[in-house]
Amino acid sequence: MAPSSVFLEPDNLLTPKEKNKLRKPVVEKMRRDRINSSIEQLKLLLEKEFQRHQPNSKLEKADILEMTVSYLKQQSQLQMKSSFHKSSQFDFREGYSRCLQEAFYFLSLHKVRTETQTKLLSHFQK
Secondary structure (H helix, E strand, O other), rough: HHHHHHHHHHHHHHHHHHHHHHHHHHHHHHHHHHHHHHHHHHHHHHHHHHHHHHHOOOOOOHHHHHHHHHHHHHHHHHHHHHHHHHHHHHHHHHHHHHHHHHHHHHHHHOOHHHHHHHHHHHHHHH
């Protein structure tokens, strides 16, 4: 029990300012390690993309970050275009379906011959 109190005593003698002074480099190193780890993960995730743009070159951290931002912007634009295309396809199908319902409703009200209804139905389904 005595050895542990010996280790604690110097710590108790330090002022809060001195404790912060000792702790700051450790906290800063941990922060830099997290940043470096994240940049390395980005590099691994987007390795193929980087090879396409700059084959056989050593990338600096700033290069990795810039290329990642560029890649994400590009992907975002592609996704927006794709969602717009899907949305317009959905709108077209919804409008076509609504028009078809209205046509069938109109035909049912006016008792058109069934042969005509059949021809229209087959035409609309194409």
